[in-house]
Amino acid sequence: MAALWLVIFALGLRKACEWADPGLAVGHRLAEMRQVRGLTRQQVAERMGVTKGRISQIEQGSLSGQEVVARYAAALGGRLHQAIYFDDGDIAAIA
Numbered sequence: 001m002a003a004l005w006l007v008i009f010a011l012g013l014r015k016a017c018e019w020a021d022p023g024l025a026v027g028h029r030l031a032e033m034r035q036v037r038g039l040t041r042q043q044v045a046e047r048m049g050v051t052k053g054r055i056s057q058i059e060q061g062s063l064s065g066q067e068v069v070a071r072y073a074a075a076l077g078g079r080l081h082q083a084i085y086f087d088d089g090d091i092a093a094i095a
Contacts, residue, residue, distance in 0.1 A: 024061035030072055031059035037076055047075035 034044055041055040048055070048071050058072060070080040082095040 026063060026069065027059045027061035030069070033076060034059075039076065044072065044075045048072065 034041070041052045041059075045052045045055045058068060063069060066080065066082070073080045080095065081093065084092045084094060086092070
């Protein structure tokens with residue numbers, strides 16, 4: 001039972017950290033997408049032309065801008081799509 005509470009606490013702590021640092025949430029989400037696609041950090045690193053260590057940094061939230069996210073998305077075989085969502089329901093794609 002104590003182990004279960006430790007897991008619940010750890011999950012809650014991770015969410016709190018992601019709330020405090022949005023880059024961390026993006027990095028974790030990128031790692032999840034990589035894993036779902038069955039790619040290793042090394043494979044993504046080779047596709048991006050960076051080191052495996054840099055991929056680890058990105059997945060821990062060390063993002064220097066949207067270009068990094070776009071290159072990571074391309075390495076996964078996708079593309080980054082950006083949009084502005086307005087209160088009146090309009091959506092405008094910007095990239």
